[in-house]
Amino acid sequence: MSLVITDLHAQLEDGTEILKGVSLEIPAGEVHAIMGPNGSGKSTLSKVIAGHEGYEVTAGSVTLDGEDILEMGIDERSRAGIFLAFQYPAEVPGVSNANFIRAALQARLPKGEEIDAVGYYKSLYDKMDLLEMDRKFTGRAVNEGFSGGEKKRNEILQMLMLEPKYCIMDETDSGLDIDALKIVAKGVNAMRSPDRGMLLITHYQRLLDYIKPDVVHVMSAGRIVKTGGPDLALELEEKGYDFLKELAPA
Numbered sequence: 213m214s215l216v217i218t219d220l221h222a223q224l225e226d227g228t229e230i231l232k233g234v235s236l237e238i239p240a241g242e243v244h245a246i247m248g249p250n251g252s253g254k255s256t257l258s259k260v261i262a263g264h265e266g267y268e269v270t271a272g273s274v275t276l277d278g279e280d281i282l283e284m285g286i287d288e289r290s291r292a293g294i295f296l297a298f299q300y301p302a303e304v305p306g307v308s309n310a311n312f313i314r315a316a317l318q319a320r321l322p323k324g325e326e327i328d329a330v331g332y333y334k335s336l337y338d339k340m341d342l343l344e345m346d347r348k349f350t351g352r353a354v355n356e357g358f359s360g361g362e363k364k365r366n367e368i369l370q371m372l373m374l375e376p377k378y379c380i381m382d383e384t385d386s387g388l389d390i391d392a393l394k395i396v397a398k399g400v401n402a403m404r405s406p407d408r409g410m411l412l413i414t415h416y417q418r419l420l421d422y423i424k425p426d427v428v429h430v431m432s433a434g435r436i437v438k439t440g441g442p443d444l445a446l447e448l449e450e451k452g453y454d455f456l457k458e459l460a461p462a
């Protein structure tokens with residue numbers, strides 16, 4: 213069981229190639245981190261895996277537990293078990309958080325089956341307690357007027373409720389305050405499971421103080437240029453991204 217990315221090339225609609233042959237395997241049970249300078253293609257990689265529009269895959273493959281997902285639409289990929297969190301969480305005006313998550317869960321059930329409301333709210337409240345979220349939150353519209361930290365907590369709540377097989381988290385560079393970061397880490401750590409693979413994308417090492425990855429990859433100019441253990445994140449923090457210039461192929 214794994215998410216396998218092989219020699220992935222992707223370009224923008226204007227033909228600019230952003231991903232220049234990314235290969236990466238995330239087995240279920242592991243947490244991988246991708247670090248790298250701004251503009252190296254980290255967010256593009258996450259969006260191409262999730263199936264966002266605006267990028268054309270010109271070569272390579274992405275398989276989820278052996279199944280080719282590149283031909284699937286964004287919703288289909290989500291139902292297959294891919295979850296992409298962060299970076300630009302969308303507002304959904306007029307739809308409450310509780311109903312939004314419930315609808316997403318309902319969409320995953322076989323036709324004719326209904327979500328049990330009592331069980332649903334129990335599970336929702338348990339997870340909100342873990343994330344130290346106020347109950348009032350359930351009635352608010354999705355991300356409308358939320359602070360950055362609230363949006364991220366909300367994304368983690370969605371992730372906890374949907375229980376995806378593979379979670380991709382693309383951290384914003386603006387960052388969270390330390391309390392919000394710890395809570396996000398708590399949610400992510402609660403999701404760690406032998407049945408689940410996780411990919412954390414981060415520009416900074418800070419998040420990895422709270423979520424210890426099994427494997428760290430460094431991305432530069434559209435390629436993975438180095439892979440190592442958790443210590444690689446510390447090495448990067450120490451040396452900065454400048455030393456990548458020696459590693460990155462011309």
Ligand code: ADP
Nearest residue numbers: 224230248249250251252253254255256257266
């Ligand atoms: P990172 O997340 O590592 O900072 P991105 O994937 O966001 O990198 O961006 C990689 C490069 O591709 C950047 O030069 C960025 O400007 C460009 N890029 C990505 N998506 C788009 C887009 N939709 N339109 C124009 N340029 C884009």
Ligand code: MG
Nearest residue numbers: 250251255385
């Ligand atoms: Mg960026």
Ligand code: MG
Nearest residue numbers: 254255256382
């Ligand atoms: Mg990015």
